[in-house]
Amino acid sequence: xxxxTQNPRYLITVTGxxxxxxxxxxxxxxxxxxxxxxxxxxxxxxxxxxNVEVTDKGDVPEGYKVSRKEKRNFPLILxxxxxxxxxxxxxxxxxxxxxxxxxxxxxxxVT
Amino acid sequence: AQKVTQAQTEISVVEKEDVTLDCVYxxxxxxxxxxxxxxxxxxxxxxxxxxxxxxxxxEISGRYSWNFQKSTSSFNFTITASQVVDSAVYFCALSEAxxxxxxxxxxxxxxxxxxxxx
Numbered sequence: 001x002x003x004x005t006q007n008p009r010y011l012i013t014v015t016g017x018x019x020x021x022x023x024x025x026x027x028x029x030x031x032x033x034x035x036x037x038x039x040x041x042x043x044x045x046x047x048x049x050x051n052v053e054v055t056d057k058g059d060v061p062e063g064y065k066v067s068r069k070e071k072r073n074f075p076l077i078l079x080x081x082x083x084x085x086x087x088x089x090x091x092x093x094x095x096x097x098x099x100x101x102x103x104x105x106x107x108x109x110v111t
Numbered sequence: 112a113q114k115v116t117q118a119q120t121e122i123s124v125v126e127k128e129d130v131t132l133d134c135v136y137x138x139x140x141x142x143x144x145x146x147x148x149x150x151x152x153x154x155x156x157x158x159x160x161x162x163x164x165x166x167x168x169x170e171i172s173g174r175y176s177w178n179f180q181k182s183t184s185s186f187n188f189t190i191t192a193s194q195v196v197d198s199a200v201y202f203c204a205l206s207e208a209x210x211x212x213x214x215x216x217x218x219x220x221x222x223x224x225x226x227x228x229x
Contacts, residue, residue, distance in 0.1 A: 035217075040120065042202055042219030058216065090156065092217075098144050098206055100217055102156040 002027045004103035006091050012109045013081055021076045021106050023091030029101070031094040032074040033058065034066065036087040037105075043090060049074055050097070081110040113138045115205050117220035124193055125228050132188045132223045134203030140164075145179065145186045146204040146217070156202075162186065193227045200224045 004025045013019055025032065033048035035058075045058030049068040063085055065077040074093075078085060086109050092100040114137040124130045136145065147159040160170065162179050170177045174191045190197055203220040 033216075035219075040221050042115070042117075042204075042221045043217070044219070045216055048216065088154070099146075099158070099161060101158075105154050105156075107154075 002101075004091055004093050004101050006089075006103040006106050008106060009104060010107050012111065014111055015082055016080050019078050019081060019108075021078075021089060021091075021108070023074045023076065023103060024072050025074075025091075025093040025101070026072065027093060027095070027101065028071065029093035029095050030071070031097045032068065033092050033094075033100075034064070034074070034076045035090045035092065036060065036085075037090065038087055046076070046089075081108075083110050086110050113140075113143075113205050113207055113218045115203050115218050115220035117201075117203055117223050119223045120221065121224045121226070123226045123228065126195060127192050129189060129191050130193050130225065130227075132190075132201050132203075132225065134186045134188065134220060136184050136186065136203070136205045138184075138205060138207060140207045142207075144206045146206070147177065147186075147188050148202045148204065150200040150202065150222070152199070159188075159201075190225075193225075195227050195229055198225060198227045 007022045030051050034046040035043040037043045044060045046064050047066040049055040055066050068074050089106045091103040094100050116135045143164045145162045149157040167179050176189045178187045200222045202222045204217045206217050
């Protein structure tokens with residue numbers, strides 16, 4: 001089944017404790033990206049990648065890192081999470097950069 | 112810069128009523144794509160429609176219809192004979208990515224929460 005998977009789906013952590021949210025797609029898509037969703041703001045792009053080893057900042061990259069060592073994986077790293085990073089995170093992949101296939105979301109709470 | 116505005120933050124209707132969700136966008140590009148997504152209470156994002164800027168034809172899919180008007184930069188979504196299962200947050204989104212090499216950028220509106228009461 002073609003899909004985008006994210007892990008974990010739910011995470012509660014404390015300020016400053018490094019964490020990684022994994023994202024994997026099995027559709028051989030070149031484009032991948034991360035979004036965060038906050039009430040009233042819709043989804044905002046954090047980082048995107050157009051291919052292996054090619055990444056760039058989106059609208060709200062501060063406090064996040066990404067890497068794209070393999071085509072299928074695009075992990076999101078929070079080196080020192082803070083409470084303002086409490087959010088719902090979505091990973092997406094795309095064959096063309098236009099239509100997006102979203103993962104199920106990861107709900108992160110930072111206390 | 113591109114921008115999408117969904118002025119209605121919440122709409123409440125009674126089952127079987129028709130409801131229209133408004134979406135207004137801003138872009139400097141002449142070529143772009145518009146989308147609608149549904150986010151049910153379970154949280155996933157469900158793709159509903161994609162429309163490119165060259166195609167202003169309205170589209171109907173069952174009880175759903177979309178009215179794209181470039182002259183007013185609007186892409187409104189109408190649900191006919193609403194049902195309780197339509198209760199969700201609906202997002203309108205815009206992409207210029209393919210044409211300005213921005214790489215995969217979707218700009219979302221703030222979303223409209225639709226509540227359909229039995």
